[in-house]
Amino acid sequence: MAEMIKGFAELEPELWVGAGGKGMMLSRMFQAGYPVPDGFIVMPSAFEGDQLRNKAWQQCVERLSRLRELRPDASFAVRSSALSEDSAAASFAGEFDTVLNVQMKRFGRLYLQCFIQNMPKECRYTALFKAWNQCISLQYRDTFAINDSLTGDYLWTNNNVGESISDVFTPLSWSVLRSLDEEHNVIPGQYIFSGNICGRVYANVSLSVSLFSSLGLNLKPILRKMSRVFGEIPEGMSVPVHPFSKRELVKTVLPKIIYSMKQVNEAVRNSPRHLKESPQWCREMTAKLREAQTRDELLRLWNSELWPHNVKAMWSGLEAHAAKMQKMEKLLGKLTLLVGEEDANVLLSSAGNSSKLASLGPLTGISSVVKGELSRKEYTEKYGHRGPHEFELSIPDPGEDEAWLEQQIAEYHKAPLDVQELLQQQRVRAEEASARLERNYPQKVKRLSRQIAACTEGPRLREAVRSEWTRTFRVNRVFALKAGELAGIGEDIFFLYLDEILDWLAGGELSAVRFISERKEMYLKYQSLPPLPSMIRGRFDPWIWQKDPHRRLDYYDASMPVECPDTESLRGFAGAAGRIEGQVRVLSRPEDGDQLLAGEILVAATTNVGWTPLFPRAAAIITDIGAPLSHAAIVARELGIPAVVGCGTATTRLKTGDRVVVDGGQGLIQIMS
Known part of the structure; x- marks a missing residue:
């Protein structure tokens, strides 16, 4: 039957x-x-x-x-x-x-x-x-009430992705990212950077794992590799697996895989040209958008130029570096067995070339401005698109705010060491680690040195293409502001979805404006929520969860009992090696960075490029969200600052003034008082 x-x-x-x-x-x-x-x-x-x-x-x-x-x-x-x-x-x-x-x-x-x-x-x-x-x-009545955890029994995570996209979405920002995600995914619903749980970004881990399982692959090594990006799955939590039928794989997934492979090959092949041409293209497109006078003109620019460039930048930002990063991860495992995790990370950092790492550019650029090596205008052109709110289009970027750079210069002078001094110290550590490698493995050192030199290109390429994706994404803000101007609703445009704007530009009615006040109300409700758990399994109601005095930030799984954590220590990922004792400063946003005193230990839910200028002032970094390949871990390793990332509950268990010992090599924080 x-x-x-x-x-x-x-x-x-x-x-x-x-x-x-x-x-x-x-x-x-x-x-x-x-x-x-x-x-x-x-x-x-x-x-x-x-x-x-x-x-x-x-x-x-x-x-x-x-x-x-x-x-x-x-x-x-x-x-x-x-x-x-x-x-x-x-x-x-x-x-x-x-x-x-x-x-x-x-x-x-x-x-x-x-x-x-x-x-x-x-x-x-x-x-x-x-x-x-x-x-x-x-x-x-569309109130922007979106909670993807209600779509089924899936495992969601915001590790890594929630670091890059850390704000509560407005409808427009989310709908642009969702359109790009649908262009990228190979499985319907496999959202990697636009899963939406009450305005926060999450990635669906279950569907990716399900695809590998349906292909008959061993999941253990796959999950181990995924943990470097999305974090480790808590003990006792399982990954729900969707049993794809052969019919689904052939009819739905296979065509998307073929399309994806083509796009990845193009992204890898064209990445040098893309990196060279993208800044000028973005400047020219910004000028065209600002000069647009009609709906037809704005729609034509979107359809024929801006959206195709969004797609190209997205594929490049996600895939151009993937093969190189996989080689680096493989070499990291080999080096860790030979020399230990601390030396392996130092050897594979970009030591000697860290200033070329795009995520460090906003920081090293400030140093160059202070020393007269770079003008303020040149700094804004190179780094004005980078900041703490890169993927939320309703928030201006630093390039739109002349006072932002002056404030960063003032904060720069508070750091105990110049960023170039920190980088020089890390170069010395790398040289010492290389000497130990040569001394202990004289027969292998030449081959390993060549492999190390080749692999350090991976992080530099990854950060470069992601920077240009960010630059392109920020041009969407210019498009939105022009649409708001033509529609006569100004910045309320950010509370419309992309398809609603495009339908209006094509000659339709802008009837969705009647939803704007309710969407704003829901947006504010989402903003009022505390940071949500890094991993969520199954259906999740944040309004009930936030009332639980024993709630955890590292994971939520209704099928698992809530365990009381050890009150004397915190554990996370080993982000950057080093051991230091100091006083904690808990910050909820980088705009409060003036409160961080030199030598304090920075504690935050997550960090992105907008937090980078604070790092030289910090004795160590602790985050709730993160994994070994997240921003905090990469930048801390480059600067030689101890870091423990992905702790889950650091911002709730630690208070400003607490004294802790941070062991970045072991991923351990000892609470002293």
């Missing part, structure tokens, strides 16, 4: 017809990550004549109970719609009962003729159904 009950997350393409057009669309929206409340469909095979089968009814009760466990205060809605709802010969609109806002105990079989839907209060949806035992249409 055909399957009688299908959840939104479970409805396969071959069952779309049987679910009805609107049931199909809700399931597709749910699987694609749109903010559709969870629910399930009672398929035609669940009925015998006009009666619901006993087995189907039991499955309905079980599913209702699971929904109730996840959200005890939920009400439900049941409405109906026919397979062929309206035709030239007949219409079933309004022919059958509607049931809304009903508690579970009131449901009986007659209410379950078609579809039952969980209705969280904060999502503000109204479901509309027409006719019986097939499906639905959906009307809603």
Whole structure:
């Protein structure tokens, strides 16, 4: 017998017809990550004549109970719609009962003729159904209530990706990133940099792992490699795996893999040219956008020039360096066995060429301005696109604020050592590590030295292409501001989605402006939430989670008990070697960097390029979010500053003034007082 009950997350393409057009669309929206409340469909095979089968009814009760466990205060809605709802010969609109806002105990079989839907209060949806035992249409007030953890049982992480994209999204910023992510992914729903849990960016780990599993690959080494980027999965937490069918792999995934391979090859081949031409292209496009006078002109610039360049910059930023970084990771493992993790990291740092690392450019550039080697205008042209809010388009970048550079210069003078002195110290450490390598392995040193020299190109290329992706992404802000000007709504434009803006530019109505006030309200609610856990397994409600006095920032898994952490120590990833004792300074944003005193230990939820100017002043770095290949770890290694990253709970367990011992080589923080 055909399957009688299908959840939104479970409805396969071959069952779309049987679910009805609107049931199909809700399931597709749910699987694609749109903010559709969870629910399930009672398929035609669940009925015998006009009666619901006993087995189907039991499955309905079980599913209702699971929904109730996840959200005890939920009400439900049941409405109906026919397979062929309206035709030239007949219409079933309004022919059958509607049931809304009903508690579970009131449901009986007659209410379950078609579809039952969980209705969280904060999502503000109204479901509309027409006719019986097939499906639905959906009307809603769009309040930017997006929580991708509700789309199914997946493992999400914001390690690394949440460092680069650390702000709460506005609708426009998120929708541009989601469009780029859909261009990049090979599996529907495999969001790597646009998974959205209440305005914060997350990556879906489960679908990537599921693909490898379906291909018959051993998951242990894959997860070990992924941990360098996304962090280690906590002990006891498992990765939910989606069992892809061969049909799915062949029809859906294989064409995307072929397309992806083509784009990766082009990104690798064209990266030198892209790095050379991108800055000038961005300056010219910025000028064109500012000069645009009509909707048609702005739309043409987007379609023919700006969006294609966004796509090219994204592929380059994510993939041009991938092969080189994999070689470096392989060599790191080999060196660690020979000389230990500390010396291995020093040998593979960009010591001697650190000033060429793009993520250090904003810092070394300030040093050059102070010494008269670089003008303020030249600094702004080279580094004005870098800052703490690079992927949130509603926030100006440093290049738009003349006072920003002057403030950074003033803060620069507070550091106990010039950045070039720190880099020189790290070069000395690298030379000492090389000498030890030659002394202990004279037969291998020449070959290893060649491999080390080749591999250090990986981090430099990675940081360079990511910088140019950032530069391109910031041009989208210029596009948005011009659209806001032409629409007469100014910076409210950031609370529209990209497709809404493009539809308006193409001659449509700008009807979505009626949602702006509600979207702003939801945006502020998201901003009021504390930092969310680095890893989230399954359905996650931040409004309930934030009330838990024992909540953890390193992970959330409803199926695992919450463990009380050791009160005397913290553990994370070994970011950069070194051991130091000092006083803690907890900062929530880089704009408060003037509070960091020279020699204090900087503690933050996460750091990105916007935090880099603070590093020379810090004795050590501690972050909640991060992994060995995250920004804090890479920059700290280049500067020789001890760092422990990905601690999960550092900002909640440590307070400004606490005294700690940081052991960056072991990933350990000892709390002294």
